[in-house]
Amino acid sequence: MANETKKTSTPLLDELEKGKWPSFVKEIKKMADKNPRAKDLLGQLEQSYKDKVTHWKHGGLVGVRGYGGGVIGRYSDSPDKFPNVAHFHTIRINQPSGWFYTSKALREICDVWEQHGSGLTNMHGSTGDLVLLGTSTDNLEPIFTKLTNKGWDLGGSGSVLRTPSCCAGPARCEFACYDTLNLTYDLTQAYQDVLHRPQFPYKWKFKMSGCPNDCVASVARADMSIIGIWKDDIQVDQEAVRAYAKSGVDVQSEICDLCPTKCMSWDGKDLKIVNKWCNKCMHCINAMPKALRPGKERGAAILIGAKAPILQGAQMSSVLVPFMKMEPPYKELKDLVEKIWDFWGEYGKNRERIGELIQRVGMGQFLEALEIEPKPQMVANPRTNPFIFYEEYFEEEGEQK
């Protein structure tokens, strides 16, 4: 590997070091002093800023033996000019549930990465994985061997189950309605084969959120969002509500008036909630966490079909199962998931996400194939109900004729 000591001139990138915020340029420059890949990365990036065009090429055959995911090929289109980033592949490492690491574990990864890669990482990628940025094809197998020897594994990329990810859940949050960490770990173990060997029409993402605050933004990103929810009444400590009011919270205007379903009233003494109107928006609980808590009968709502705008526009997920108990061994959830995968595998086109397939065939067909009864909670948008079925009406009409 070429290792010139001469500093790269980067007048355009230097602009991005100014100001108070941490700068990625500053970090790459620190690494450039000791790693030639980081040095050429700076050079190529400066070139891209000058030319106003990317100099990366993407995709290909790179990977480790037997795995179809976890490595994303990246090549420079100017290898003569920047030989040290001629290959600059990305590696996804399957992160632990909730992104909990010991400092020792992080050092282990960094040691391997400084030896075999650019030394630059991304904590974390939007998939949730721990991302290692920039290595060459001949380093992939040694990196994989060293990481797996220490108990790590690659994450997902391509037409696979992408690395399941979750919020910190009950490990750090009082609102968690189910154990997101355990479910994430369980699904990761149960579906190793589809995580590493592409078998789907396109990508599939699970994201687990412990409560409707949805800290992992599953509703916007996951093909299946598993969002913690409660079935019974919000737990209210009236004394604590009065304490909030006494300390200056205007319960009427800050809590009741901002409730989207107007299910709350405050008479200056007691907060009353019509729980059957509550749509679990979490506003009141977030505003008065010492006074209000999710109910005691907890589980998760299963939503389906979110995606970012890649082939078609962005889509949010919508409710498929309003409430499911979320306890090991998660049989009900796994049965549902596998039924959906079968349907998708059978009818999905190449590069078609499940949300797009549902849009194409219609929610009615999808529910029928899954043998799920339509429910009022399955609304894609407020004040719309696209899942009203008139079949019986038509049958009756046909019979009369």
Add this chain to the structure above:
Amino acid sequence: MADLSGVPMDELQNEIFKMVQEDMGKKQLKAKDITNAMIQKFGEEKCSKESCKEAIRTLIDSGKLVYGYFGGSSSIQVPHKEGAEPDK
């Protein structure tokens, strides 16, 4: 009476390899495309999704076929030198 004995694994692997080789540069084949083609070729009685899955796995593990990746999507290919890969 229908012959219900399955396609021998070697034969299935050879057919899969042949298909991927013939379609190289023309189609980005996924596991599903290969499975459907094999079931169509041999019939459901002789060839199952599971046997295709096993055959693909063996071919991948042996390095005879590899997974390719582009734009978030995967395909199964015969190993070749990348167009994007620089000369060493």
